[in-house]
Amino acid sequence: MSTSTPDGLVLRGFTPPLRLADFKLIAFDMDSTLINIECVDEIAAAAGRKEEVAAITEAAMRGEITDYKESLRQRVALLKGVPVSALHEVFDQRLQLNPGAEALVRAAQAAGLKTLLVSGGFTFFTDRIRDRLGIDYTRSNVLGVEDGLLTGRMVDQPWGDICDGEEKKKMLLATCALLHIAPKQAIAMGDGANDLPMMGVSGLSVAYHAKPKVRDQAMVAINDGGLDRLLEVARP
Template sequence: MTTTSNTADAIAQAPGLVCQGFVPPLKLRDFKLIAFDMDSTLINIECVDEIADAAGRKAEVASITEAAMRGEITDYKESLRRRVALLKGVTVAHMQQVYDERLQLNPGAAELVAACQAAGLKTLLVSGGFTFFTDRIRDRLKIDSTRSNVLEEQDGVLTGRMVDQAWGDICDGDEKRKMLLQTCADLGIDPSQAIAMGDGANDLPMMGVAGLSVAYHAKPAVREKAMVAINAGGLDRLLEVVRLEP
């Protein structure tokens, strides 16, 4: 039996790691871009839920978030507008408190991002969340580019609305897909050379056009459609499937 066969068998038997539609391992250097969702993928929380906690509305907002991530609410933009409206009156200081006290990188996030960067991949963060957090995670992990939503605020207080941007109004699943494809075009690469990693239904559009789709502790519908499902352990378990060798 060859070494590759031995490795593939070992991966196939690894607890909490599921591969479908291809024979592992792949080579990381064969890819040129990796795109990450943020909330519950790169980080441990859903930021909108934690911001809502400051307004005493976490349960109401979290129930909408959960239904949207499961794909039960098909209009993601409307679901986000409903949640953001409930944030009216929360202060920017409260958001900073969420970042400082509640937000953590998920296990293996920094290690995976660093390994991809060392292998020459560009990194992209696409989120249905908010620039307040994506900008900080971008700087913390030295991510190349981001796309997310802007919360409107006046005098340090959220208005319950979002700000339209040059590319559109809300970063939903379709916008994540467009951003991945546009980044590939800008880099002069084929989408088959991209990896897309997420956990919720709004990540499926970008995962569907990437060469390798990865579900991280994801909703059942996302796990079923992903080529790799990491159901136990950290994000860096992807490196068991996509190897660092030249």
């Protein structure tokens, strides 16, 4: 059973209000959740291939492409030859935090929650967002670079090759284990189908301006306004 409010919040499976301090961890997707863009699409613009890459991204986020890893490999291959300077341009000129992002992160930190950023995107961006917001843990993908140009491939990491939906879930569960907390003490926020695995094991799943499949499964759907609208449901 779900309850819709006239101002763009949909609640499902619980009765608010909750207390933010009852949770110990909050996990964020990055692209189109914590930030306003899909970074891979914006990098592709430098190669003149934004429309092609964005179409794959949209299908993957809607859950129409079930093999996220392969979809990302396809998109990254189209970035071959793009200079690293294009990534700096995307970060400096196009990337912004979504409305309410910093307010929500600060409220969570003040309430004693640890913060986790798990992204199917790239460390170039997650590292910078981590440093800007003081996020505790991150997991994302490393773009291969040779002679200042993207290779069109990603670099393997000790935990695996690509951070897809299953890896996001694994990282959330591993972080809970590290913190000696139960997954039900974690909040997971995302917008795309690859966020559903981590949202499914968390105690509170939050869809932010999300794809229909994600909105339909989340306990909280924020369809209007900023990320900090979660504070109307889980009060500081």
